[in-house]
Amino acid sequence: MLETHDLSKQFDGFWAVDGVNLSLSAGEVLALLGPNGAGKTTTVRMLTSILRPTRGRAIVNGYDVVLQADRVRASVGVLTEQHGLYNRMPAHEYLDFFGQVYGLDAHQRKQRSDRLLHDFGLEKSRKQRIGEFSKGMRQKLALARALLHDPPILLLDEPTSAMDPESARLVRDTIKRLRSSKRTIIICTHNLAEAEELADKIAIIRDGRIIAQGTIASLKLNLLGPTEYELRFASPLNGTKITLPSDAEEVAHGEDWIRYRTSQPELVNPALLRDLLSLGLPVLSLQQLPHSLERVYLQAIQNSEKMAAANV
Amino acid sequence: MFEWWRSQLGPALIITRREVRDQFRDWRIILPVVALTIFFPGLMNFTAGQAVSFVEEYGAPIIGERLIPFLLMVVGFFPISVSLVIALESFVGEKERRSIEPLLSSPLTDLQLYIGKLLAATIPPLLASYLGITVYLIGVYIQIAWTPTPILLIQILLLTTIQAIVMVSGAVVISAQTTSVRAANLLASFIIIPVALLIQGESIVMFWGRYHVLWWAILGLAVIAILLIRTGLAHFNREEMLGRELDVLNLRWIWRTYWQALVAQARNPLDWYKSVLGIALSYRWLAGMMVVMLMTGFLVGVAQVNRFPLPTELMDLDNFDQRFMGVLNAWGFSSVAGAGYVILHNLRVIVLASVLGLFSFGVLGVIVLMIPMVMLGYLLTNLIMAGFASVAVATVLPHGILEIPVMILTGAAIIRLGATLVAPAKEMSIGEAVLRALADWTRILLGLILPLLIGAAFIEVMLTPFLTALVMGR
Incomplete structure (x- = not known):
């Protein structure tokens, strides 16, 4: 067209x-x-x-x-x-x-x-x-x-x-x-x-x-990488170590939350939830962190500036 | 052909209708049109009435006879002056108001857009003009029972119409090439001044009572109108219209473009000279046209011999050879300085003809070059008729062998220069096309015309006088 x-x-x-x-x-x-x-x-x-x-x-x-x-x-x-x-x-x-x-x-x-x-x-x-x-x-x-x-x-x-x-x-x-x-x-x-x-x-x-x-x-996906997810618990974990599936990568964590990124959420998220529930951990919520178009745009501009600077 | 024009005119009239309707919504246009259509003819009626009363009282009826048709022409002209304002605004006004882009994005062709705008600027003032003429004629008839001859009325109507078309087509060219209404108004002097001179000329013709001359004015204006419309269409460029935001005088670009065209990527002088010969060869049709024009000029000179015979005392050639040489020696003519004077004089004529040619599609430039041929035809015929054919040959032939080709080449270069505005090269702005044509003109001037002029000048000061004196003394 x-x-x-x-x-x-x-x-x-x-x-x-x-x-x-x-x-x-x-x-x-x-x-x-x-x-x-x-x-x-x-x-x-x-x-x-x-x-x-x-x-x-x-x-x-x-x-x-x-x-x-x-x-x-x-x-x-x-x-x-x-x-x-x-x-x-x-x-x-x-x-x-x-x-x-x-x-x-x-x-x-x-x-x-x-x-x-x-x-x-x-x-x-x-x-x-x-x-x-x-x-x-x-x-x-x-x-x-x-x-x-x-x-x-x-x-x-x-x-x-x-x-x-x-x-x-x-x-x-x-x-x-x-x-x-x-x-x-x-x-x-x-x-x-x-x-x-x-x-x-x-x-x-x-x-x-x-x-x-x-x-x-x-x-x-190309500019910001795999999608990030945040898992929140009803109470602090008190040092309990969370083991993420192999296709997930931890980004950050706190007393009662953990943030990770994965390119295969359809496999990683159900498996992780299953593991956590079997351990009896009080999962409060699991949500996808938004990758806004603004971040995509700014990242693209930033990448292009870096490339231009490298060429100079 | 008719079908094609109809298919072009239909969409063009859509533009025309919208613009005309828009004009009639603007009191700034309606007010002067009404004033010039109704009140001004009334004023002219009063003037005509007063003039007739005056000449009846004091004699000199010819003033009244000539004044009334003259006022008819003036009454017709004044409303069409409004057309200039409308036309100047046509493209650049829309550009300034940012309303041009939707129109340029539409499927209308360049021709349709251009003709639509042209008609929109022409029709309302022209109708006002016809109405003004009608009001004036009715008034004059009621006052003094004067009616124009049918021929005069046709002439005035044609003159008014063609003047409106010339002014509008010129103004639309300006409007399509400028980036602001202010710039367009400033450039309008190129229309106002020639039209003012034209009206003065027409006024002289009308008071002189030589109404047949008006036909020539109509014919000349019709040619100019066609050339201006052609120019406007040739330079109509959507991209330029939208892309150009500022009228900036970029001297560096001007010089670079001119210089590149002048040097023509030549690797050495021989290479450059070959390119000059190439241009000269490409001018062969224009040169042919120039030969015809120069011969026409010569024949016009020949035709004047019987109308304006030379006084017989001027043809007394007793001891002329001694007197002739005496005068030339007193001037120091037969010297390098004399040759320099001749070269400078000829160069001045060539530059003048070229400048005039650039602004008149080549026409005035060619006329300037024809004038010496008219004089030559007149003088040579007089000499031949007086039995001095050999003198005629001796005074012209030696340097003429070089000078006449110079005139032909110069004329061809001027026509090419003037034609740039009417038919520019594709993919070029109007400025670039003119600069390249000027560079070609310079190449011809430096490579061919100047060397020939120098040769001709030395022959004219060193050889021609002696040959002339020799032939006269025999």
């Missing part, structure tokens, strides 16, 4: 994007994470055929971004970082205009814009001028514009950045719905919780290069 091979862009001798390889199938959501100026927007602009790659190629919905630019643009719905709305236009007229631009007939335009305005809670403001909209309303209208022509591929730059929690939830639910209807979606965001909630895959980009890429679980 969307593939890039060595996608690169140079501006005045500076590589804004350098050798990006991505592969997404229908119904997959990729969160593109990275610091400001990392190359996220440039990548998105190449995928919408606005910028021409200096090197490499990208295929979007089966079309080459250089050779079939018009078809690529027709296949993609874009939510740009700046919403780019026409302030003097009423909301319904704005959607109608973009509907015409994307070649929809009058009936489709009316039907789809009414539905989208309703879905995003903007139907009461449909005749209001966009200049009078709040930031969140503008963001929702821009998202409605991106969805208007029912594109198979969506490129969303900070889709919930200016929204109140309720609106942000509405947008996230919309994205989930789109994913289940087999849309391919790329989200550029700084909101890691949102990325974790929505994305199937994560790509972390820094200085134009992808420094980490994969499913959230694989990234956690």
Whole structure:
């Protein structure tokens, strides 16, 4: 559905994007994470055929971004970082205009814009001028514009950045719905919780290069190591030595707790619990310690800084 | 072809409709348009009425006869001045408001976007202009029962329309190439000044009563409009529009680009010279065009002989050889300094023609080079008709053998330079394309034109006068 091979862009001798390889199938959501100026927007602009790659190629919905630019643009719905709305236009007229631009007939335009305005809670403001909209309303209208022509591929730059929690939830639910209807979606965001909630895959980009890429679980495993677990007891162990199974490694322990990591929790955890209960130790709880995406992100950035320093 | 244009125009009109509707929501546009459409023609009616009363009282009816059509042209022009403001804002305004990216991400082609914007900036002011003309004509008819001839009315309508298209297409070129509305407004001088001069010229024509000259103005403006639209389309670049954030004068980049193109990766002077000959060969079609233009200039000169005959006393060649040499010797013409003067004079003309050519798609540069050929045609024909064919040959041929190829080469290089704006090389910014064309021009100048000019100048000061005197004395 969307593939890039060595996608690169140079501006005045500076590589804004350098050798990006991505592969997404229908119904997959990729969160593109990275610091400001990392190359996220440039990548998105190449995928919408606005910028021409200096090197490499990208295929979007089966079309080459250089050779079939018009078809690529027709296949993609874009939510740009700046919403780019026409302030003097009423909301319904704005959607109608973009509907015409994307070649929809009058009936489709009316039907789809009414539905989208309703879905995003903007139907009461449909005749209001966009200049009078709040930031969140503008963001929702821009998202409605991106969805208007029912594109198979969506490129969303900070889709919930200016929204109140309720609106942000509405947008996230919309994205989930789109994913289940087999849309391919790329989200550029700084909101890691949102990325974790929505994305199937994560790509972390820094200085134009992808420094980490994969499913959230694989990234956690690769960057932070095996998952950690914490076992708590109802009372202090008073020096009782806990022997962990061979596939587990102790991280730390205290009077009434022990923390360990394992890459095979399905084998280690039941065996350990069985042993402890047979010894009559008062197990209070066993829980997985969360590996947050934030830790994954920071670790990836840290690793890339170390590599850059080593290269210097 | 018709189908293709229809398929392009349909989406372009979507842009046009939106923009026109948007303009009519902006009181800052509506107010001047209404004022220039309704009140200004009224004022012109009053002026026309007063002028007629004045000439009726004091005579000189010709002033009234000429003033009324002139005011018709002015009434038509004023509303279209608004088009400049709209057009200057068309792309760069959207860029500043950050609303351009969704449009650039849409499946509209460059041509559709460009034509849509062009029409949006042209149509409302033009309609206002037609309305203003109508209001003025009704007013003048009611006041003094004056009506224009159908031809004059067609001329004024065509002139107004084509002027609007020229101004808008020029302004859209600027708008698509700048990064801020402020920069676009500053660059608008390149449109305002020529248009102001044009209007002054048209005013002279209208007061002079030579209305047929307006057809030439219409034709010339139509050519310029086509070239400007072509330029705008050739340089329309989504990437540049979105990627360029600042208009920075990067002297180092300018010099590097120019120098690299000038040196052309040559390993030694011979290698470089071969590349110059390569450029000269690639100009063969342009050189052919230049030969035709120079011959046309010569024939125009020949055609003026009967209209403007030389006074007979000027053709008195008794003892002319002695007088001629006396004058040249008094100047110190036949010397190295004389040759230096000739070289500097010719170089000045070449630089002037090139600068003018760069800003006029080559047209003015070629005209500058045609002027000596007009003079030559006129003078040689006069000499031949007076029976001095050998003198004519002696005064021109020796240095002409080198100077005429110089004119052809210079003209070809100027046309190429001017054409850069209309048809730039792919994958290059407008600045880079112009710098490379300038480097090519410099290579031709240094490698071929200058050596030929030096040779021609020494022949002109050392050989031509003696041959001329020799032939005259015979």
